[in-house]
Amino acid sequence: MNIAIIGATGYGGVEVLRFLQHHPYVTNCFVYSSSQDGTLLSDSFPHIGEKDDWLLQKIDIEQIASTCDVVFFATPPGVSSELAPLLIERGVKVIDLSGDFRLKDRTVYEKWYKRRTAQPIYLQQAIYGLTEWNREQIKNAELLSNPGCYPTATLLGLAPLVRNRLVEEDSIIVDAKSGVSGAGRQASLNTHFSEVNENLKIYKVNAHQHIPEIEQMLTDWNEHIRPITFSTHLVPMTRGIMATIYAKAKNDVPVNHLIDLYKTSYASSPFVRIRKAGQFPATKEVYGSNYCDIGVTYDERTGRITVVSVIDNLVKGAAGQAIQNLNVMMGWDETSGLLFAPMYP
Amino acid sequence: MNIAIIGATGYGGVEVLRFLQHHPYVTNCFVYSSSQDGTLLSDSFPHIGEKDDWLLQKIDIEQIASTCDVVFFATPPGVSSELAPLLIERGVKVIDLSGDFRLKDRTVYEKWYKRRTAQPIYLQQAIYGLTEWNREQIKNAELLSNPGCYPTATLLGLAPLVRNRLVEEDSIIVDAKSGVSGAGRQASLNTHFSEVNENLKIYKVNAHQHIPEIEQMLTDWNEHIRPITFSTHLVPMTRGIMATIYAKAKNDVPVNHLIDLYKTSYASSPFVRIRKAGQFPATKEVYGSNYCDIGVTYDERTGRITVVSVIDNLVKGAAGQAIQNLNVMMGWDETSGLLFAPMYP
Amino acid sequence: MNIAIIGATGYGGVEVLRFLQHHPYVTNCFVYSSSQDGTLLSDSFPHIGEKDDWLLQKIDIEQIASTCDVVFFATPPGVSSELAPLLIERGVKVIDLSGDFRLKDRTVYEKWYKRRTAQPIYLQQAIYGLTEWNREQIKNAELLSNPGCYPTATLLGLAPLVRNRLVEEDSIIVDAKSGVSGAGRQASLNTHFSEVNENLKIYKVNAHQHIPEIEQMLTDWNEHIRPITFSTHLVPMTRGIMATIYAKAKNDVPVNHLIDLYKTSYASSPFVRIRKAGQFPATKEVYGSNYCDIGVTYDERTGRITVVSVIDNLVKGAAGQAIQNLNVMMGWDETSGLLFAPMYP
Amino acid sequence: MNIAIIGATGYGGVEVLRFLQHHPYVTNCFVYSSSQDGTLLSDSFPHIGEKDDWLLQKIDIEQIASTCDVVFFATPPGVSSELAPLLIERGVKVIDLSGDFRLKDRTVYEKWYKRRTAQPIYLQQAIYGLTEWNREQIKNAELLSNPGCYPTATLLGLAPLVRNRLVEEDSIIVDAKSGVSGAGRQASLNTHFSEVNENLKIYKVNAHQHIPEIEQMLTDWNEHIRPITFSTHLVPMTRGIMATIYAKAKNDVPVNHLIDLYKTSYASSPFVRIRKAGQFPATKEVYGSNYCDIGVTYDERTGRITVVSVIDNLVKGAAGQAIQNLNVMMGWDETSGLLFAPMYP
Structure with missing residues (x-):
């Protein structure tokens, strides 16, 4: 199982990586960035360390589609509404941490977000990933819209x-x-x-x-x-x-x-x-x-x-729930890779 | 005008002192502590410095009454309900920062505070010092009960x-x-x-x-x-x-x-x-x-x-409002000694 | 005594204002900003409040020189080295909180700051305002270079x-x-x-x-x-x-x-x-x-x-020491407007 | 492999538990407390949750020795110097996170710690667990003294x-x-x-x-x-x-x-x-x-x-290094149970 993370240089993206490193069923993670491709992720986040470092790649839909099974978007508003459809058309599953696909009603989206919405057909297709209450739908999701924090x-x-x-x-x-x-x-x-x-x-x-x-x-x-x-x-x-x-x-x-x-x-x-x-x-x-x-x-x-x-x-409110949804989508145990105790203090 | 502060080793007490140092009508402040009498206030609070230091004195009602015109209580529950009446009987005005005199109804006090209330006669006499809405009553207060934060x-x-x-x-x-x-x-x-x-x-x-x-x-x-x-x-x-x-x-x-x-x-x-x-x-x-x-x-x-x-x-919620009430009780300008800009950032 | 503050929308500038509001010998403060002239200072800093608000004015050397006796610069590198000479030529005293005039040796400045220095004649004229050790020189300063924090x-x-x-x-x-x-x-x-x-x-x-x-x-x-x-x-x-x-x-x-x-x-x-x-x-x-x-x-x-x-x-490391130097330059008591106790906690 | 943690209600103790939960070779953890035995650990630390809860037991050397293979001490000064020898005599390995066994020279200990030292024979026996530089000695340690932070x-x-x-x-x-x-x-x-x-x-x-x-x-x-x-x-x-x-x-x-x-x-x-x-x-x-x-x-x-x-x-400075030392003592991979990325931000 290969995973792509688009927008890996934000806090949501690195948090997805933190958990996927220990995920029992994920083989490889590839990281993509529109602004910092060609650099190492550790240039932005030295806590990652050389050994576990990743090279940030240019966002190339064909390349991603040919390499990865699932794509996480941890991007600012307006990115996944453009790119996710291209991946879904190519048979890649998408888990979107942004708000682009969360609202079914375009007029509501445009009123509250003050920007244009995604294509209605994808709004309808998107499954809202509040895992605890939508498990059945999530199992078959192609386009998973991860809830806001x-x-x-x-x-x-x-x-x-x-x-x-x-x-x-x-x-x-x-x-x-x-x-x-x-x-x-x-x-x-x-x-x-x-x-x-x-x-x-x-x-x-x-x-x-x-x-x-x-x-x-x-x-x-x-x-x-x-x-x-x-x-x-x-x-x-x-x-x-x-x-x-x-x-x-x-x-x-x-x-x-x-x-x-x-x-x-x-x-x-x-x-x-x-x-x-x-x-x-x-x-x-x-x-x-x-x-x-x-x-x-x-x-x-x-x-x-x-x-x-x-x-x-950043976890249940973003990256963690996204992986929980990945687990449900893949038919894996819902807790795979996520059973870490809180850090206290 | 001489002022006494009982309970000067708490945060409310030192905050009263911080403001009174610059008060145009307050001549002297005397500080009292039941536990640390005989020590200097700067032993507990080095920020005060030697030059502005105060000696903590034993709480002696007669001595306080013969020296001070107004007494501030910045004490834990149960102290002012005992001591304030003794001072009021001796003609000293009291401003109480604790909750001892805030509730008029003893049963309500005892239900919420889980302890015995002050004497009812003093509960009735106490003026609630929400300055902006009680100015007229505060002008004549002998026992001022300063509001909670x-x-x-x-x-x-x-x-x-x-x-x-x-x-x-x-x-x-x-x-x-x-x-x-x-x-x-x-x-x-x-x-x-x-x-x-x-x-x-x-x-x-x-x-x-x-x-x-x-x-x-x-x-x-x-x-x-x-x-x-x-x-x-x-x-x-x-x-x-x-x-x-x-x-x-x-x-x-x-x-x-x-x-x-x-x-x-x-x-x-x-x-x-x-x-x-x-x-x-x-x-x-x-x-x-x-x-x-x-x-x-x-x-x-x-x-x-x-x-x-x-x-x-600690200011409008405690020491500052207490001094604002002092000003009203004394007939001074309500802002005396208090017109400091907020510290930002 | 009228004071101008250039760069009043930074932390150093508002801190100068906080103290000058209570200064016994300063009548008026005027505030200048290259980027936000025409707005109120409280638009940037709501803590100031309407009553004490100031209008930010465009930086106009002639206007400042005809209105103000002393000018504080609380500006980024490179501003006071340009503008301070124009004010000094017009007989206005300058207190500079930036680093532009702190180093006497241009080559040292240019090595460490990686930018061009002020004119050497002003570098030589500038008095370094470490008040405690330079009082005699500060008394006669026209151009006071306030030390770094x-x-x-x-x-x-x-x-x-x-x-x-x-x-x-x-x-x-x-x-x-x-x-x-x-x-x-x-x-x-x-x-x-x-x-x-x-x-x-x-x-x-x-x-x-x-x-x-x-x-x-x-x-x-x-x-x-x-x-x-x-x-x-x-x-x-x-x-x-x-x-x-x-x-x-x-x-x-x-x-x-x-x-x-x-x-x-x-x-x-x-x-x-x-x-x-x-x-x-x-x-x-x-x-x-x-x-x-x-x-x-x-x-x-x-x-x-x-x-x-x-x-x-922001105080002894910037605005406070600047006012301390103002006091020495003007022959006032060194502590004028500055004798506030630390705020604790 | 059964592990005991004595002093599990401190920060060091819960941190040992946080890591041991995911340790591949540790079967059970038992937790001991001199002051809170009989209560659940989650009564003190609600972050633990019911599912992963532990019952705090009274410190009973015989019971511990008969149940556990290794004992971690995360206790205040003076506890492990008393109890560790009793466990070692019974063939149980000890990893001590306190300072009791760190100094070889009793006079030095007593000068700096202002208290009595452990028995010299155990001071000599204790291996100082700075893993990176003492691996060979640690492999055979019976009594491991974990370094200070x-x-x-x-x-x-x-x-x-x-x-x-x-x-x-x-x-x-x-x-x-x-x-x-x-x-x-x-x-x-x-x-x-x-x-x-x-x-x-x-x-x-x-x-x-x-x-x-x-x-x-x-x-x-x-x-x-x-x-x-x-x-x-x-x-x-x-x-x-x-x-x-x-x-x-x-x-x-x-x-x-x-x-x-x-x-x-x-x-x-x-x-x-x-x-x-x-x-x-x-x-x-x-x-x-x-x-x-x-x-x-x-x-x-x-x-x-x-x-x-x-x-x-709390990790490399305490619990993490203690487990790293456990791994070395047991002949396991030094990173077992410890390979978690830093949490950022």
Whole structure:
């Protein structure tokens, strides 16, 4: 099994490589870059070391199609919508970590992303890779659209409530917080150390492009779901997302009942771990791993349920889930190459 | 004017000192400590330097009462409820930074704080020092109960909405985030660097003792307000609080109307600054200063208002507001000794 | 007294403003920017607030010369070497925070900075503003060249040893560490949060342009001093420099003797504070202040002296020392507008 | 192969577990704790998760000896010196991560550690586990004393210079910097977040207990080596050590010659990676991995060599090297269970 990674010089790309190096069924990884072809990956990322180094190659569709079985795109917006169709036509499977194929509705995409969408035929063909809830479809995917980091944490946290219609459909508020690596490796004032360190910011209030992605899945699960309030904050840390989720319970619900529901919902999902009553996960408890840890409680005073869902944004929120989807697509054990404990501290 | 600070070896205490050193009307500060009397404050805090050093004295009520006009308590729970009455009986004004006198209702205090309350007569006498909204009462305070850090950010953010009855009374959710200095200087696993750094935690879910403090003030403003949902998160930074506040608007409300309302509400409050439409404050934008910066918007999709309110937890959330209250109690300009720009970056 | 700041949109520029706002003898500050003229400073730095806002003006030498008494340059390399002469010719005093006028020898400048130097006549005229050791010359300066951040910490730490010829002239090694704000506000991969956070880097090994600046002063003090080894490290924090300095003592020297020497050397220097025997300063102990704190010891096992010198790189290492020099140039008390305690924590 | 970990509730202990989970030849791990026996490890470390949880057992020498083949001690000073002999007598191999058996000379130990040493017979028997330079002895070790974190980085950086007698024997200065996890999990003011964050401290100047450990090995390599100067700094990050090493070259030495020497010296050491000329490693480039990355250069101006050596203090500086030593002791491939790429960013 040969794998290509297009956009290997970003954080998502190197994280895919970190895991694939230990993957039992992947023989070779080839790395491609539009801007740095001809250089070694270790020129950009010295942590890789000479022994495990890769040569960055020019993106040549024919060459990739003749060499590789699966292609990962870890590219900026607009790249995979151009190139993925060319690979699919040539029989290569594609796993896209960008947002290009996540929204089925072009007008929604163009409103939130402020750019042109991919071809509708591929939008329809793309399978949304929220592994825990789409396994059957993923098995047959040719074009896999890997979920965004915020949607992954949010949807895994909300699924049991929304699918079981336990909460008021117009009551969902998600207060999400992320480390800075989610913004990628491109330098900018917003990610400049002196601006971010010892600071906490809110950004894209009511305007984050992950809002329609979350709502698309929620309304798939329950068509009565109303628009959600979703806020994103930049936390002075490199990795980690926490989604703190609030929703009004339709009826009083004992905490243990909630926890049982969550445990049952994820009983066959090895990467989702549910905390005991009264306990909530911190982002570091999934650091560097593919886990999504969830705590949940109910407050009788207010009638609201609070769900806390944490992931490593670069792993379960990007590279790790992409490999999890690869495993499902290939019929391999879903955990292949991914069973690493979180690094703590 | 002579000032005493009891509990000068904590972060709140040294921060009171930092500001009082430059206060135009304060002549002397005396510092007291139950555990380190006889030592120099610079033994605990070398940043103070020899020239500006203070000798920590034993807490002796008679001596303090005969020397000082005003006493600041920056002490753990249970200290000021014991000692403040003795000083007030002796004609000394007290400004208490602890939570001992914040709740009027003993049963509420005992439920949330899990400890015995102060004497009811003093609970009733204590004036709640949310300066911007209680100036008239503060002018005559003998016993000033300085607000908690979270309540300060939250109440300043909510006041215009709640007082003007713009939001559904049962719809308020506050997702609050704090730097670690709010936990004080006492070492613990929860504040151990390797546990906090590169990590984000939620804590005291639905159980923070600041909840009744906030609700007490909100129901003073509008008796129909229902219990709020209030969550607290520990962010890997030293200073800063952000309260992200969500509430359902009773009616559609244009953003500019909201901003005008906030600007009008705080027109005579020099420490509250309202952002323009579309802009929201980051915690660093008030770093080290007594400002509370607020941004507000309305989302037509959801009918919800989002308010973002930031303070420096040790300044407007503690020492700075305490001095602001001192100024009001003494009839001085409210900004005396406090007009420092935030330190950025 | 009217002041102009050219380059007010950088960290050095806003820090000059932070202090000048409280300066007793400065009436007005005018701010200039080559790239953002016509905008408000608060558009770039919302922490400033509307009330204290400044309009950024185009750099117009005639207009500046007719309005201002002193001009601060907080600009990238190559700006002040062009513009400062035009102002000096018009009788305006200049305080330059950039490195353009620090080195007297053009060939040395061009070797280390890899760019053309200022006109030699101005290089000669420029007074090096290491306040504690150049006060007499500074009093009459027309063109004041403010020291670099690393040289300030290093030279204040070394002066008593070198001037008193206590150490072997070929034995000086300086291991310096800095927070990230020293790199300015321009975004780059080197200052990208995810690259810097939870990381420690060494940079410009044996090649930092501050090396000749330090050696120039050292050889002024003692012409036998040989080239020093000087290393710079980037620490994941925003502010602060520590210079850890090693030198071989010519003779055994008791620690208390060393400390006495340092105390005597800085007896009339209000911003240099010497620690007791066995104590060493941390960078946070001078945070936000103009202090330079120094600890020193001698190791009998090795015959070496270790000096630890810390400053806030944006204050004593830039804006604060610039104002200290302004005070000396104007004949004002050296501490005017600068006597703020460090912010801790 | 059954493994016991005594002191599994510290950072070193859980890190041993993180690696042993993926070790191809280790069947079972049993965890022991003197203070928390009877609880689950996940009660202390929720990141572990239920599925992979371990029950902490009481330390019972007979039970351990009858169950386990090798015992790791990740305990505070004074524990292994008591318990290890009991296990060795029972034929169990011991790998000790504490400092109890590192120094051969009791008087040296007692001077630097200020406590009583282990029994001399065991001090003599203990093999010092600097894997890259002691492989032959380690193969037969019954009692393996795992090096300290600072000595590992320092000695790997110095070995080629000292063993080949390239530097003046009295010229070695090591300026070392560490993340905070090296101080363990015990809460203290020194490791309190608000004291460490945005701060840089020097500590134990000329008094660190790792000094004699380094000197013992250096003088083994070259008996003429004189006492070294060694300083330790606390950097606001969780993981990582950098040793910046200075030494006077006996003769001019071209940089490429130096780099060749280092490459040759470590040609058969898979965990030591040498940077190209002009490049130096950052701590994050070995994050979470067992690598030691080294850069080296020579400065003609000063005649000094600078070596920069970085490790992850919890991996190559503790748990990782311990497992590397286990592999050597067992005759397994030295990299078994350890070949993980650094996590970046």
